[in-house]
Amino acid sequence: MGSEYYANITATLSDLYKRKAKPIEEDSAFAEFATPALTEGDFKGNPIIFLLGQYSTGKTTFVKNLLNVDYAGFRIGPEPTTENFLVINCEHGANKGVTLGQAAVLDxxxxxxxxxxxxxxxxxxxxxxxxxxxxxxxLTLIDTPGILSNMSSAQRGYDYEGVARYLAQKADLILFFFDGFKLDLNAEVCACLNALKRFEGKLRVVLNKADAVSSVQLVKVLATLMWNLGKVIHTPELPKIYVGSFWNVPYKPHPLVELFSTDSCLLYHEIVSLGNASITRKLDDLVRRFNAAHAHALVLAHIRMQTPTRATLDGVLDPRTLAILQRLQSRAQFTHVNSVVSTGKEANVYVAAGCVGSAEQRAARLSAVKVFKTSILTFRNRAQYVEGERRFRQGFAKCANPRRMVNQWAEKEFRNLRRLVDEGVRVPAPFALKSHVLHMAFLGEDFHAPAPRLKNFAAATRGEWLRLYVEVAATMRQLFQRAKLVHGDLSEYNLLVFRGHPYVIDVSQSIDTANPRALAFLERDCVNVTRFFARKSEFGSTAA
Structure with a gap:
């Protein structure tokens, strides 16, 4: 195949991928679930021959004889001489020096x-x-380090079989070298052959240095090799085996010289016509990838359509909850609910999109829907947070009806949020409450980037931690003095950092300062917060 014809076809495949397949991959985040997006090099690269085999079986000599040229990194000897994975690119122009791996992967x-x-x-x-x-x-050839019987991937310092599998996927022809004196299939040879599963159609076996073995012995060698390969390569037919002596020295006198010459010509002809095989392989890979991306996109589309009506973790979205969400949607609070962004022992938080309510909600574009769980076990010992408050003079529900308890708890969070917003405390603004479903502001720049908890926030400097500590202390002061509330469970898990400032969340257990336990809870909050910042910035003591 002419180089111009090859370049035109690969350019067409590349353009087809960019116009048809890549937009689907980007919309469905296919690269995060499968392999990264294809590049120009995947289409316009030369046909690739991948050489594997034990040490001193003639891989490097084969490359030298095939190309009839010396190159940087070329070394031959009876001992293991090739220490690197060496990619040899055959192109017009003068020979170039060695490009190291760190630079080669950036091309x-x-x-x-x-x-x-x-x-x-x-x-x-x-x-x-x-x-x-x-x-x-x-044309591109990949010479590899010889396989050693006593060498493992851990000793090499990298995953040899993993690299072999990757390069086999990229290759158009795989040549596995043996010679008549090294027929044992040690553990690493078997591991490499197993790594080539799914690529048997590209695999060819080269029995090198055949003229150094007598004809009778060669028959035994060939039978032994086929027997050993049959135990590792589980296909109906073994790969094609080329027998010969693949170097630039005339054959030794041998009755099977004609066989050696024929196999050498056949192998050379397969290499010469590799351009057609390369085009076929790239087209097959593109069709396979497109089908996978298309199926992935269809699955995601189905999941997105079903998300509002599917039960999620712990049965939070039961039929009654779904009915409440539909009522909120009908009241123009939001258009649809996406997946979970936070799960907890008391509630799950979802992102709602298409806010079409008040001007504040429309500006936010995204909002949060907090759905409290109905497990009665979760709400044990909650009476201590409402006893003594004038807002709950009738007491906290202690009956066996968990929904009433949950509804009271959700109402308490809604009231506390509204009270804190009125006093200027940084909290998510509440929009609406229906039973145990609370609609409020979403803290985050995007659906995929919610504001992190203080626990997971990465401050750049000690000074930034100090600033956040001062702001949290000021927020606690606002809660106590202006809003007349004590959080009751304040820690690094109930503080979000949004646009550089701390925001208080999970205020359902916040209590009025009139509660008899208010000062005890305030002291516990102070200890929790100060201990966290002391660990992060190493200032102050851990005492409250």
Whole structure:
């Protein structure tokens, strides 16, 4: 296949992917569930030959003989000589030096960007060179470190089998080298062959140095090799086996020289026609990826459609709760409810989109829906937070009806939020309350980026922690002196950091200062907050 024809087809595939498949992947976040998006290098890269095998089986010699050119990193010997994964790109022009792995994975014109996932241990062993071969252009070969019987991935410092699997996926032809003197399939050879599962159609076996073995012995060697491969490669037919001596030295006198020459010509012809196989492989990969992305998008669309009517964690969205949500929607509070952004022992919080109520709600664009759970166990010992308050003079429900208890608790949070907003305390503004469903402001810049809890907030400096501590203390002062409330359970878990300022949440258990336990709860809040900031910024003591 001509290089111009090859370039035109790959450019067409790349354009098709960008126009048809990539928008679907971006809308459905397909890359977060599967592999990253394809790049120009995945389409316009050369056909790839991936060489594997034990040490000193002739992989590097095969590359040297095929290209008929020396290149940087080329070394041959009876001992293990290839220590790196070496990518040899055959292109027009003068030979270029070695490109180290850290730089090679950043080249957008090459399909190696995802190799960074294997870490620095691998990248330090990954190199790329460009050569001008008189025989080939627009071809890439990958020479690999020889497989050693006593070497594991842990000893190598990277996942050898994982790298082999990735490169096999990118390759158009996989050549696995053996010779007549190294037929044992040790643990790492078997692991590498297992890593090539699903790629058996591209796998070819090369039995090298065959002229150094007598014809009788060669038959036994070939039978042993096929027997051993059959125990590892579980396919109806074994891969094609090329037998010969693949280097630039004439064959030794041997009765099977004609067989060696024939297999050498067949292998050379398969390499020459690799452009067609590369186009087919890229087209198949693109169709497979498009089908997967399309199915993923359909599943997400179905889940999104079903989200408002599906029961979620702990049975929070039961039929009665769904009916309440539908009433709030009908009153133009919001258009639909998305998935959970926070779960707790007492309630779940959802994001509601399409706020069409008041001017404040429309400006917010997103809001929060807090649905209190109806488990009676969750609300034990809650009477201590309402006893003695004039707002609950009739007392907290102690009957066996958990819904009444939940409704009172939700009402208490709604009242406390409204009271705190009136006094200028930073809390989510309440919009509406219906039974145990509370509609309020959403703290966050986006649906995917809710405001973090103080526990998970990462302050840049000690000074920032000190500023937040002062603001939290001022907020507690506002609660006590102006709103006449004590939070009762204030800690790093009940404070959000939104746009650099602390916001108080979960105020259902907040009590009036007239409550007999108010000062005890205030002291506990002070201890919890001060202890957290003392750990973070190492100032002050942990005493209240």
């Amino acid at each position: 957008p014109a090459k399909p190696w960007n995802q190799l960074a996932q294997f870490g620095e241990g691998f990248l330090s062993r990954f190199q790329m060179v460009t050569v001008a071969s008189p025989h080939f252009r627009n």
